[in-house]
Every structure is written in structure tokens, then in C-alpha cells.
Amino acid sequence: MSSIKNVLSDIVGQDYVSNNPEEVYLYSRDPGLMPAHKPDYVVMPQSAQEIQEIVRVADREKISIVPMGAGLALTGLVIPQKGGIVVDMKRMNKILDVNERARYVLVEGGTSQGLLKAYLEKNYPRLRHSLPDAPPTATIAANVMIHGQGRLAQQYGFNSDMISGLEVVLPSGEICKIGSCSISPDWFSKGPPLPDLSGLFLGWFGATGIITRLALKLYPRKKLRDVEIFITDRENLVPDIVYEITHTEMAEDILVFTQPLPMMFKDNHHVSFYITGDTDEELEFKRKMIWDALHGFIKSKDGGFMSIPPAMRPTLLEMPQKSASRLADVKRGGGFEYSGPIIVVERYPECWRKLVELAVKYDLAYSGMVRIIGRGHCMMFGFAFTFNRADPDMMERVRNALKEVSEFALETGGVFWKPTVEEQKMAFKKMDTNTMQLMKTIKNTLDPNGIMNPGNWEVN
């Protein structure tokens, strides 16, 4: 094994390879509840060529290889299930190009969300990307690899929908360009008008290749931004409220949250939406359009706009939102995990009732966190539970609750988001057989030796 380390050292330099116990320990787990599993090596490459060489070594030696961003998915997606090499992408964090007029940015595969946000704010104040509510260290490539959602999800869909080109190291070691960049110097489209090959990689959790560069669409950043919260005590009305807001096409982001504490949030469902504008007039126009769209609910006393306390408004407007971090410490001990199936918005009432049922059954503190994706096309319903890491019993109760969420999500027509290995197996059981076979063919064709993030999207 030491010869492998030497080979890896030759590729990336000895400072960027490790199999020291303390580092192996850290790379064997993520902040969630999944069991740890140690890698044999951790490497931090600096270029696509280095990754290419690492992959070739792994393929030749039949060693597993797990690409890793910040490791924040919580569902164990970068826990090396079969050991091998964890490829930590953090050194590949350069912003390579911004095409202001075509509104896209080209970045390396380890570039963080926070870096891009800061870069754009400083250099391109009229552009923004769809920032997820993850810690700023979360990487752009990992986020699209799990079909993450961000602040522009309601307007433009999943963050992976906003990709406009990929460069991928295939399991065989070739470097492959996907999209317009395959025949053009411009990275403006991930597929159309060509066959869209990005689906061979997006959503695969690195099981079909490692993203080394990617282009991401950027969108107008307006000068002003504000938030409103419409509340109702009837869960059945939430889909209708969302439908009316999305119909106006005036909102930026739409979130729904429900939680028992603090008391001002008890008993109600909170549909928060953001509006933006370059002028007060634009902002006010959008506000009025949405208020008017919801007027029927106000008139029937089924819902209304709450006053947002001044201290709360900056918190709501901050990006990324830190509310998840705060929730994580409700029970002290900093534990937090959620299952966030993607599901149609009309299933909100069932999801909410299940969340409360599980919280009661397992005696857990909870929060329901919803992000609307597309114009009400679907939502991510986050069944979030907080726990004390020093309390094994509470952690077990959370595991059991999340297991029930998984079963419920499938039964209710939902699709797992960033599923654990177990959830992937559950998904395969329910999946159309031909679809599963197609996935198997793709995986086996691209990765015949099964070295890429094994355990994930494996059809056995």
C-alpha cells in the first residue's frame, strides 16, 4: 500500500497525500448520522491532469475513488464505503472566467459557493448565482452533483439545471467536455442543441466521473431585495398559496417553514417569499402583485401577512441562511439531519402531518423546511430533526424517524434527494425496471471496474 502512497505523492506532491490516522478519521465521516468508514488515502489534487493520473492509478489497481467537495451532504455520499482514495477537490478552487454578457461563470471543480458569491459581489455586482443555503464552504460541483437547490430555484429550477458546461475525468481517465464547450470556446449550454450528455454525470454522486471544471449560469442581481411572510393555519391551503404566488412570476425564492418554537411560529405555516427590484417602484409593483394574488385568503381570513420584526428581517435576508445551523443546536450538542424528498407541492399537507406524527412518536424537536422548485413544479420538503450528539438514544430515534420518512416519501410519490446508500436501494426497488437497467448499463459502461464512489447508484 505504501507504493500507492508513493505513486500518489508523485502525482500531487507528498504534502497533498495522507494516510495518517487523524486525517483518515476525519475523511471517514460527514456531519450526519451515517456510519463512518475509513479511506485508505486522501489526496488533494490541483489540476484535471493530476486527477486524470489518480483515476488511472485507481482503475489500474482496482482501488475505489471518492470525489469530495466539502462533505456536507449529511447523507454519507462521500463516506468511502469501500475505502480507497478520497479525492478532496478543495485546491481546485479557481474562478477561471466570467462571461458577463452571456451570464455564465467557469470555475474549477472544487470552487466553493462562498468564494463565487464574494467574487461576483466584488467584481460583477449585477450578476449572481443560485446560492444554496449551505455553509459557504460547500462546493459548486458537489451541489450540482446532488441536484441541489438555491436561492433561484423557484425561478430557474434545480442548480443542476443551471449548468452550462462540464469537464469530467471519466473512470477510464479520459478528460471529456460536455455541452457547447465540446465544440466551442464558449460554455453557454450543457447540451442543447447537441445531445445532452450532462445527465451521465449530474446526480450520480461521482459514480460516473469527477467534475474538474464546470460552467454555471448567472442571473441578474437586483439592487433591492425584500421578504414577506404569508401565514396560514391550514396546511391544506399551502399548495394553493404557493400556486397563486408562483402564478404571478414576481417572486425570487419561495420557502415554507413550520416549527413549534419560538412561540410566534407555533401552529402556523409560513410561506416566505422574496422579491427583488432595481428601484422602489419595481419592488413595490412586485409586492402588490403578490399581495393582490393572495387577497382572497386574507378576505376569507384563511391567511395573512405577518409583521416581520425588525430584528428578524436581516436574518431572513441573509444568504446563505443560517437557520439550519441554529436549529442544529436546539437540543444542544449540535446534531441536525434532515431528509428532503422532492415531491409535488400538493403533497405538502401529508408531509407536514407525517413530520408532526414522527416528532411526537420519537419525541424529537423538528422543523419542516420547504423550498419551491420551479414555478410550483415540485418542492423539497425537509423533514428536519435536531439531536444532541452526546445522546446516543436521541440519535437512534432520529435515525428511526428518518427511516420512516424514507418509506413515507416513496409511498407518497416523492423521490429521494441526495439519498443515502440504503435509500438508493429502496429507490431501485420501486424504479421502473427498464430505467434501472439503463442506469446499470451507463454505470457499467463508464466504470466497468466499479471504482467510482462504490456503493452509490450500484444496480446489483
Add this chain to the structure above:
Amino acid sequence: MGLTTQPSEFAADRSRSLFSDSLLDQEKGENMSALRFNEDLCKTCPTCDCLVKCQYMDFSVDEAREAMIRIYEGEDSFVLQDCVTCYGCEEYCRRGNHPFYLITEKRQEKGILTSPRAITRQWINIGEPLGKYRLGEIGKKVLSFGFMPEFLHLVKGKLFEDLMPSYIFGQEFFCNVVYIHFANTSIIKKRLPLVMDNFKELGVKEVVCMHDECYGSFTSLAPAYGIEVPFTPIHYFEFLYNRLKELEGEIRPLNIKVAYQRPCSSRLSSDKHHFVKDIMQLIGADLVEREYQDANALCCGDILGMIFGYDIRYDVQKRNLDDMIAHGAQYCVFNCPACQNTLADKVIKRGIKPIHMIDLCRMAIGEKPETES
């Protein structure tokens, strides 16, 4: 110290009056202390100012009288749906009758919600005592911040040096009057006795109320509901005025033009409204004579948006701000922090500086206002 959280029984004692010293030349009714509506007073009223002067609904004298009688007799009236709960009619009535409490009572009887259920529920939840109150160094005289955290920052400087840090804050001391906006007096009747028990436990003798609702609650609602008030309530305008008089030598006339945003809750303590002019005179601020002041004051709009939606809120706020601009106001002086939260950004965008009355007074004695620090 263990403050009370469970309701206690209270007897009906209607010995004290509401608005007993109003600015307006009221003909006092015999039933003021009970907050009861006297039909005879209403039937013979020559002006029906309660509804005729309403800023949000239009009535002739006859229409107003008919509407009030219909309401009294338990019939339906659009007033029960359309009243914005500004409390103004209580002040407009020259005969000491209680039109607003009649409307509130009938709404409650008929189960007519003022605000959407979720908003009502949220406010009731917010006021729930949870043992998270804050106490300063309690003396015989205390400042009551009610449940408005803004006062934790606003109340400072020479004006309060004799009293601070003798203060109370939290739901345990929250007067709960806000629930009449929601036509829900039962929650007030349930919680107010607990609040009084908590004050009693503190052993305070005088309470400076930093909000009109608290003062109105302790001087009128509590007695009307038969709840003993174990201290003497002092309106903070009166406190400020007296302190400014003591510090008169330090006052530097502000020489600014100010508009005053009168809050709805000020109608519950209209006998203290004159202190606005008194204070302005003392500190050399020119209170502009605008259309929407004193009895004609307009709501900040927050509750209007909650109850009725965008248009009325926008219209009222626009008229109010246009009026301030038209009269050359440089500052908009707020009494209620909730009004300030609602309107501050809007007045800034119109070129007017928002400032709380406390900050204005501090500015007059050479201190830096909290909002500018």
C-alpha cells in the same frame, strides 16, 4: 421570584373610568367605567361622531346612528366586517359611550374575526408567558417596557437616570390590550389578572408605562374588568415632560419641524395626548399642523395590511406621508415602536427622519439619539 402563570378569579368592579379626562369635550356617560354601550345615549346623539368621523368608513349622521343601533341589537352590519380596529370611535364619541367596545363585543359574540385566523393565533402565542421575562433592579417605581424589546435600547441617558435600571420586560408584564385588535377580550380577561399578580409580587408602587396600551390597560380596562391594579400607572409622556422640566436648563431648542405619528393605542389614553404638544413646546420642536394629527390621526397601516390587504394599507400610508411632506416635516416622531417599525423605512425614503419620542427628548438635552448611534 416565581411569577404567576395561571389565571385567577376576578370580581366585577366597575369603579373606574375610561377616558375620564379626554382632550375632547366629552359628555360623560354613566356607564363609562364598565365600558358598556348605552343605547339611549346613542339614539339621542345629535352628531354620531363615532362613525361619522371614522377615517376608514363613510357615514352620514343617520346612517351612523342606524348602524350603531343595529349592532347594539345584535343584527348584522358591515361595520362588524369593515372596522379596522383603530379605536378612534372611542375618542370621537362626545357622550362617553363605548362604540368600539360594543363593536368588539358583538364581533366576539358572532365569532367575526378581525384578522386572519393565523395572525390572531400568532399574536396570542406571542403573548404567552413562558418565564422569559427580564427584570432590572426593581425599586418602588419601575419602567414597564411591556413586551416591546425596542425599549431595552431606547431607554437610556439622563432622562431615566433616576429610575434605570428599575425596569421590567416580558410577557409576564404584557398588558395584552393588543387583543382588542383581534376582537378577543377573553384573552385579556384571562391574562391581565396574572400580570397584576406579577406586579403585586414585585411590590412596586408606581409604574411608568412606556406604551399607551399598557397605560390604557391599567387605567381603564383592568378596572372595567374588575381587576385590581396594585400600583399607580404613569404615562411615559408625563414622565418625560416632568423630567424635561427638571432638566430645563439643559434643553437646547431643536428648531426642527416634526410630524407626530399618533398610534391607535393613544386613543386609550387620550387624556395624555396633550403632552405631545407640551413636550414639543418645551424642547423647541415645531409640531406641524397637519391634517392627520390629533383626532384625525391615521393608522401606521400595519394592522390594516394584516386585516384587509395591500390597497388600504398603501392608501393610508401614502396619504399620511404626503401630509407630512406637504407640511414640511423634517422628522416623524413615533410614540409606538410598532408604528416606527412599520413606517420608518417609508418615511426615510420620503426624506423624513424617523425618531422615537424618547430619542427626540434625549436629543433636546444634548444626547445622541439611539437611532443615530
